Amino acid sequence: MLKIAGIMSGTSLDGIDVAIIETDRFESSKVEIIDYFQKEYPAEIRERIDKMINNRHLDAGMVLEEVASLNLKLGELYAEAVRTASSKAGLQLSELDLIGCHGQTVFHKPGGSKTVSLQLGSGSVIAERTGVDTITNFRLKDIAAGGEGAPLVPLIDFLLYRSSHSHRFLVNIGGIANYTWLPADCNRRDVRGSDTGPGNMMIDAGVQLLTDGKSNYDKDGAIASQGELDQILYDRLFKHEFFDRAYPRSTGRYDFGRQYTEKMVKEAYARGVKDIDIIRTLTEFTASSLVESFQEELASEEMITLKKSDCLEVIISGGGSHNTTLLELIEKEISERFHNYRTDLISLADKDYSQYDIPAIDADQKEAVAFALLARESIMKRQGNLPSVTGAKNPVITGDLTPGDTADFE
Amino acid sequence: MLKIAGIMSGTSLDGIDVAIIETDRFESSKVEIIDYFQKEYPAEIRERIDKMINNRHLDAGMVLEEVASLNLKLGELYAEAVRTASSKAGLQLSELDLIGCHGQTVFHKPGGSKTVSLQLGSGSVIAERTGVDTITNFRLKDIAAGGEGAPLVPLIDFLLYRSSHSHRFLVNIGGIANYTWLPADCNRRDVRGSDTGPGNMMIDAGVQLLTDGKSNYDKDGAIASQGELDQILYDRLFKHEFFDRAYPRSTGRYDFGRQYTEKMVKEAYARGVKDIDIIRTLTEFTASSLVESFQEELASEEMITLKKSDCLEVIISGGGSHNTTLLELIEKEISERFHNYRTDLISLADKDYSQYDIPAIDADQKEAVAFALLARESIMKRQGNLPSVTGAKNPVITGDLTPGDTADFE
Numbered sequence: 001m002l003k004i005a006g007i008m009s010g011t012s013l014d015g016i017d018v019a020i021i022e023t024d025r026f027e028s029s030k031v032e033i034i035d036y037f038q039k040e041y042p043a044e045i046r047e048r049i050d051k052m053i054n055n056r057h058l059d060a061g062m063v064l065e066e067v068a069s070l071n072l073k074l075g076e077l078y079a080e081a082v083r084t085a086s087s088k089a090g091l092q093l094s095e096l097d098l099i100g101c102h103g104q105t106v107f108h109k110p111g112g113s114k115t116v117s118l119q120l121g122s123g124s125v126i127a128e129r130t131g132v133d134t135i136t137n138f139r140l141k142d143i144a145a146g147g148e149g150a151p152l153v154p155l156i157d158f159l160l161y162r163s164s165h166s167h168r169f170l171v172n173i174g175g176i177a178n179y180t181w182l183p184a185d186c187n188r189r190d191v192r193g194s195d196t197g198p199g200n201m202m203i204d205a206g207v208q209l210l211t212d213g214k215s216n217y218d219k220d221g222a223i224a225s226q227g228e229l230d231q232i233l234y235d236r237l238f239k240h241e242f243f244d245r246a247y248p249r250s251t252g253r254y255d256f257g258r259q260y261t262e263k264m265v266k267e268a269y270a271r272g273v274k275d276i277d278i279i280r281t282l283t284e285f286t287a288s289s290l291v292e293s294f295q296e297e298l299a300s301e302e303m304i305t306l307k308k309s310d311c312l313e314v315i316i317s318g319g320g321s322h323n324t325t326l327l328e329l330i331e332k333e334i335s336e337r338f339h340n341y342r343t344d345l346i347s348l349a350d351k352d353y354s355q356y357d358i359p360a361i362d363a364d365q366k367e368a369v370a371f372a373l374l375a376r377e378s379i380m381k382r383q384g385n386l387p388s389v390t391g392a393k394n395p396v397i398t399g400d401l402t403p404g405d406t407a408d409f410e
Numbered sequence: 411m412l413k414i415a416g417i418m419s420g421t422s423l424d425g426i427d428v429a430i431i432e433t434d435r436f437e438s439s440k441v442e443i444i445d446y447f448q449k450e451y452p453a454e455i456r457e458r459i460d461k462m463i464n465n466r467h468l469d470a471g472m473v474l475e476e477v478a479s480l481n482l483k484l485g486e487l488y489a490e491a492v493r494t495a496s497s498k499a500g501l502q503l504s505e506l507d508l509i510g511c512h513g514q515t516v517f518h519k520p521g522g523s524k525t526v527s528l529q530l531g532s533g534s535v536i537a538e539r540t541g542v543d544t545i546t547n548f549r550l551k552d553i554a555a556g557g558e559g560a561p562l563v564p565l566i567d568f569l570l571y572r573s574s575h576s577h578r579f580l581v582n583i584g585g586i587a588n589y590t591w592l593p594a595d596c597n598r599r600d601v602r603g604s605d606t607g608p609g610n611m612m613i614d615a616g617v618q619l620l621t622d623g624k625s626n627y628d629k630d631g632a633i634a635s636q637g638e639l640d641q642i643l644y645d646r647l648f649k650h651e652f653f654d655r656a657y658p659r660s661t662g663r664y665d666f667g668r669q670y671t672e673k674m675v676k677e678a679y680a681r682g683v684k685d686i687d688i689i690r691t692l693t694e695f696t697a698s699s700l701v702e703s704f705q706e707e708l709a710s711e712e713m714i715t716l717k718k719s720d721c722l723e724v725i726i727s728g729g730g731s732h733n734t735t736l737l738e739l740i741e742k743e744i745s746e747r748f749h750n751y752r753t754d755l756i757s758l759a760d761k762d763y764s765q766y767d768i769p770a771i772d773a774d775q776k777e778a779v780a781f782a783l784l785a786r787e788s789i790m791k792r793q794g795n796l797p798s799v800t801g802a803k804n805p806v807i808t809g810d811l812t813p814g815d816t817a818d819f820e
Contacts, residue, residue, distance in 0.1 A: 052474060061465035063473035068517040068528035072553065107478040118478035123810055124550035140534035141812070143482065383817035395817040400533055400810035402551070407793035407805040 003034065003091065005082045005132070006372025007101040009074075009121070011108075011253065012175045012200075012319075013049055015040040016078060018085040019368035020096070025380060029160045029359055031373070035089035036365045039081050045073065053106050067106070067120065074104055075125025082130055099134040100375025100399070101126060102367075110250035112391060113146040123402035131406065135375040135399040142385040147392030148250060154180035154193040154389045155377070156370040160359050162186055166311045169294055172366065173199040173320025176251050177290050180389075181297050184310065192297060193389040194248035197240075197289035198256040199320050202282045205261035210275045218279055221325025227280025233268045237285045247300060248389065286320075287329035295337055311342045313356075317363040321349035374398065413444070413501065415492045415542070416782025417511040419484075419531070421518075421663065422585045422610075422729075423459055425450035426487060428495040429778035430506070435790055439570045439769055441783070445499035446775045449491050455483065463516050477516070477530065484514055485535025492540055509544040510785025510809070511536060512777075520660040522801060523556040533812035541816065545785040545809040552795040557802030558660060564590035564603040564799045565787070566780040570769050572596055576721045579704055582776065583609040583730025586661050587700050590799075591707050594720065602707060603799040604658035607650075607699035608666040610730050612692045615671035620685045628689055631735025637690025643678045647695045657710060658799065696730075697739035705747055721752045723766075727773040731759035784808060 001022055008017045020034045041049070050056070052066050078101050086093050103119030123136035139149030157170040157180040170180040177199035181192040203224070204217045218224055242255050261282075268278050294314070314334060320326055331345045346353050348363035361369050377384045377398075384398030411432055418427045430444045451459070458480060460466075467473050488511050496503050513529030533546035549559030567580040567590040580590040587609035591602040613634070614627045628634055652665050671692075678688050704724070724744060730736055741755045756763050758773035771779050787794045787808075794808030 055471035055474075060467040060470040060473050063470050064462060064465075064477065064517050064528070065519070065526065067474065067477050068519075068526045071528065072526060072550070075554070107474050109475070109478075116475065116478045116482060118474070118481065122547075122550050122554070124547060124808075125554040128551055128554035128806060136810070137532075137534060137812075140482070140532050141538055144485070144532070144535040144538035378813075381813060381815055381817070396538060397813045397815055397817045398534075400546070400812045402547075402810045403788075403791060403807045405791050405807055407791070407807045 002097045002376060003095055004098045004100060004372040004375055005085060005096055006368040006370065006375065007078050007081065007099065008367040008371055009102065009104045010174055010367070011105055013041060013046050016081045017364070017368040018081045019365050019372055020085050020089050020091065021369055021372045023373065023376060025376070027159055027382065031160065031359050031361065031369060033361060033365060033369065034091070035085050036362070036368070037081065037085035037088060038364065039084070041077070045077065049104060049106065071120040071122050072125055074120050075122035076129065078121050079126045079129035082126070082132070093130050093132060096130070096132045098375050098379060099126060099130065099132050100138075100371040100373075100378070101134060101136050102138060102371045103136055108150070108252065110148045110150070112148065115143050115148045117143060117149045123400060127402040127404040130404060132404040133379070134402045134404060135378045136402070137400045138371065138374055138384065138398045141396040141398045142390050142392045145385070145392040145394050145396050147385060147387065147390030149390065150250065151178055151193050151389060152374060152385060152398070153367065153370045154191055155384065155386050156373045158182060158186070158188060158191050158386070159373065160361070161315065163357065166313045169312075169314045171290065171314060171316045173316060173318040173326070175199055175201040175253070176256065177286065177320065179290075179293065179297070188386060189388055191386050191388055192248065193386070194293060194297070195251045196293040197242060197251060198286055199318065200323070201253070201256050202261045203279065203286060203323070203326075205258045206265055206279055206282045209262060209265050210278065218283070218323060218325075221283065221323040223276055223279045224283035224325040227274065227276035227278070229284050230268060230273045230277050230281045232271065233264065233273065233278065233281045234285055236267070237264060238289070243289070247296065248391070283323070283326050284329055287326055287333055291330060291333035291337055294334075311344060312338060313344045313346060315346045315348065315358065317348040317366040319364070321347045321363040412507045412786060413505055414508045414510060414782040414785055415495060415506055416778040416780065416785065417488050417491065417509065418777040418781055419512065419514045420584055420777070421515055423451060423456050426491045427774065427778040428491045429775050429782055430495050430499050430501065431779055431782045433783065433786060435786070437569055437787075437792065441570065441769050441771065441779060443771060443775060443779065444501070445495050446772070446778065447491065447495035447498060448774065449494070451487070455487065459514060459516065481530040481532050482535055484530050485532035486539065488531050489536045489539035492536070492542070503540050503542060506540070506542045508785050508789060509536060509540065509542050510548075510781040510788070511544060511546050512548060512781045513546055518560070518662065520558045520560070522558065525553050525558045527553060527559045533810060537812040537814040540814060542814040543789070544812045544814060545788045546812070547810045548781065548784055548794065548808045551806040551808045552800050552802045555795070555802040555804050555806050557795060557797065557800030559800065560660065561588055561590075561603050561799060562784060562795060562808070563777065563780045564601050565794065565796050566783045568592060568596070568598060568601050568796070569783065570771070571725065573767065576723045579724045581700065581724060581726045583726060583728040583736070585609055585611040585663070586666065587696065587730065589703065589707070598796060599798055601796050601798055602658065603796070604703060604707070605661045606703040607652060607661060608696055609728065610733070611663070611666050612671045613689065613696060613733070613736075615668045616675055616689055616692045619672060619675050620688065628693070628733060628735075631693065631733040633686055633689045634693035634735040637684065637686035637688070639694050640678060640683045640687050640691045642681065643674065643683065643688065643691045644695055646677070647674060648699070653699070657706065658801070693733070693736050694739055697736055697743055701740060701743035701747055721754060722748060723754045723756060725756045725758065725768065727758040727776040729774070731757045731773040
C-alpha cells in the first residue's frame with residue numbers, strides 16, 4: 001500500500017488543500033483518506049500572488065524576480081502544509097511514499113495546441129524539506145502533447161467513480177464549474193469533460209460588489225433564496241461569447257471574472273433590479289448553464305443512447321456544493337430537462353451519501369485526492385491525461401519527479 | 411554503458427551546446443564524447459530572452475506570459491538540438507538513455523541561503539518530443555539546502571580531473587571566470603571553487619563599445635597583443651567592491667556587465683588612453699584577477715601545503731581559452747606568482763593536450779558534458795552538489811526527472 005499526500009491550490013487563492021491517502025499501486029478506486037487539511041495562504045503571500053496574476057505590478061523588472069522567488073516560497077509553504085497534515089494524521093514524514101503537488105497556477109491561457117501554462121511551487125524545495133519523493137508540473141506534458149493541460153481530474157473521476165450500471169456526471173463547482181461525463185461501463189476513451197461556465201465566480205463577485213466587500217460569498221445560498229429571477233439579466237448573461245464555443249470548452253477569470261461581473265451587475269442595478277434578485281439571477285444562470293451543458297453533452301454522444309430505465313447520477317463537489325439554493329436550482333433544472341429518466345443529485349458536501357456506490361471523499365477533498373492519485377499514476381508510469389478531454393494527441397505520463405532521498409556524503 | 415545528452419545554455423545567450431557522451435553508471439571519469447553540437451538561438455528567441463532578463467519590457471503583464479511561453483518554447487529548441495546532435499552522431503533518439511538540460515537562466519540572485527534562481531526550458535516538452543528521460547532544474551535542490559545553487563561544475567571537475575599527484579585549478583573563462591581547486595589526492599570535502607571576476611565579459615563589452623558594435627570580441631586576443639597597460643585604469647578596476655567580498659565569491663553581469671564596462675572605458679577614453687591600450691588593460695585585469703584568486707585560495711588552505719616538488723596545473727576551458735593574449739598573460743602571472751613551484755598551463759582549446767593525464771574534452775564541450783554527468787549522478791541518486799563550494803548545508807540529489815516513456819493507452 002502507498003501513503004500519498006496530494007496538494008492543491010486553486011485559482012481562487014484560498015490557500016492549500018492537503019489530503020493524505022492510502023491506496024494500492026494499481027488503478028484501483030481503493031482510496032482511504034487518512035487526513036485532510038486546509039490552510040489559508042498567509043495574507044502577504046496571497047497578496048503577492050494576486051498582484052502577479054492580476055498584473056498589478058508597475059515594475060516589469062519585479063515580475064521575473066517574483067516568479068523565481070514565489071516558486072521557492074510556495075515550495076516552503078507546501079512542505080510545511082504536508083508536515084502539519086502528517087502530524088495531524090499521526091504519521092512521520094518518512095512514512096509517506098509520495099507527494100503530488102499541483103502548485104499554484106499563475107498563468108494559464110488555453111488555446112488548443114498553443115496552450116501556455118505556468119504553475120509555481122518548487123518540487124526541489126518540497127522534496128528537500130520533507131525527504132519525500134515529489135511530483136510537480138502535472139500539466140506541461142499534456143500541453144507538450146498538444147493538449148490544453150486541463151482538465152486532469154476527469155482521469156481520476158474515471159478511476160474512482162465509473163459505474164457499471166449508472167451514467168454519471170461528476171461536477172466540480174469551484175470558481176468555474178466543470179463536469180466529467182462517465183457513461184455506464186465506460187472505458188477511458190468514452191470519458192468527456194468540459195467547463196460549463198462560472199461556478200462560484202460570478203455569485204461571489206456579485207455578493208462582494210453589492211455588500212461593498214462585507215461578504216465574500218452567498219453562504220448556503222441564503223441571499224439567492226430570497227430573490228427572484230430577472231429575465232433581462234438572465235438572457236443577457238447567456239449571450240456571452242463562451243456559449244458559442246465548441247465543446248469541450250475552457251473558461252476562467254478572463255471570461256467570467258470580476259470585471260465582467262461588475263459590468264453585468266451595474267447594468268442590472270441601473271435598471272433598478274434589487275440586490276437579492278441580482279444574486280438570484282446569477283445563481284440561476286450558474287445552475288442553468290451547468291445543466292444545459294449536460295444536455296449538450298448527451299446530444300453529442302454518438303456512442304451512448306440513454307434508456308429510460310438507466311439511472312443518470314449527478315455528483316457534485318467543490319465549494320459550490322455548499323450553496324443549498326444553487327443545488328436546489330440544479331436539481332430542479334435536471335428534473336425538468338431529463339424528466340424522461342431516473343435522475344439523482346448527490347452532493348459530496350452532504351455527509352450521508354454512503355447509500356451510493358461511491359468512495360468516501362468529501363466535496364472539499366476531491367481535488368487534493370486527485371493530485372495524490374495522479375502522482376501515483378506518474379510513478380507507476382501510467383497515463384495521467386485523457387486525450388478525449390484535454391485534446392492531447394496521445395496519452396502521457398505526467399509530472400516531474402524530484403527525489404526525496406538524501407545523498408550520502410563521501 | 412549509458413548514452414547521455416547534456417545541454418547547456420549560458421548567460422551570454424550564445425545559444426545551445428549539446429554533448430552526447432558515453433559513460434558507465436559509476437562515478438568514473440570514463441567519458442567518451444560521441445558528438446558535440448553548437449547551435450545559436452534563433453534571433454527572435456535571443457531577443458525575447460534578452461528583453462526579459464534585461465528588464466526591457468514596458469508592460470509588466472507581458473513578463474509572466476513570456477516566462478510561461480519561453481519555458482515551453484525553449485523546451486522545443488532543446489529537444490530539436492538533441493535530435494540534430496543524435497542524428498549527426500548516427501544515433502536514434504531511442505538509443506539515448508538520458509538527457510540532462512541546464513536550461514536558460516533568466517534570473518539568478520546569489521545571497522547565501524536567500525539565493526533565488528530560475529531556469530527555463532520545460533523537461534516535459536523535451537521528454538515528450540524525444541521520448542528520453544530528462545533531468546532539469548539542477549540548481550534548486552542545492553538552493554533548498556541553503557546553497558547558492560552554483561557552481562555545480564566543480565563536482566564534475568572532481569570526478570573527471572582529480573589527480574593523485576598534481577594539484578589542479580580547473581578554470582572556466584566564460585562571461586565571468588571561475589575556478590575549481592582540486593588538491594592532489596583530494597576528496598569531495600577538499601574541493602573549493604569561486605568566481606574570480608570577469609572572464610570575457612569586460613573584454614567583449616570593451617571591444618563592442620570601441621568598435622561601435624562592428625566587432626563582438628577580441629579574436630585570438632589580437633587587439634590586446636598590440637596594446638600597452640594603462641596603470642590608472644588597471645588600478646581603478648581592482649577597486650571594484652567584488653574584490654573585498656569573502657571567498658567563495660559570486661559575480662555576474664550585475665558587477666562587471668556592459669554598464670560598468672562602459673563607465674570604465676569612458677573614463678579612460680576621456681584621459682586619452684588609446685583603444686588598444688584599453689583592451690590590453692581589460693585583458694591584463696582579467697588575467698591578474700584570475701591568478702590572484704589562485705594565490706588567495708592557496709593562502710587560505712589549511713589542509714594543503716604545497717611542496718616545491720609538487721606540480722601545480724592550471725587547466726583552462728571556456729570561450730576565453732581561445733584568447734591567446736589572455737592565456738599568455740595568465741601564464742606569465744602564474745610563473746611570476748608561483749615561481750617556487752613547477753607549474754603548467756593547459757588550455758583545453760589546444761587539441762594537443764593528450765600528453766596530460768586528463769580526459770579528451772575540449773574547451774567548448776566541458777559544460778555540456780558536465781550536465782550530462784550531473785544527470786547521471788541524479789538518476790544514480792548520488793550527490794549533485796558540493797556543499798564546500800555552494801555553501802549548502804548538505805549534499806543533495808539534484809534535478810527533476812521527467813519520464814520519456816510513452817504511456818500505454820487502454
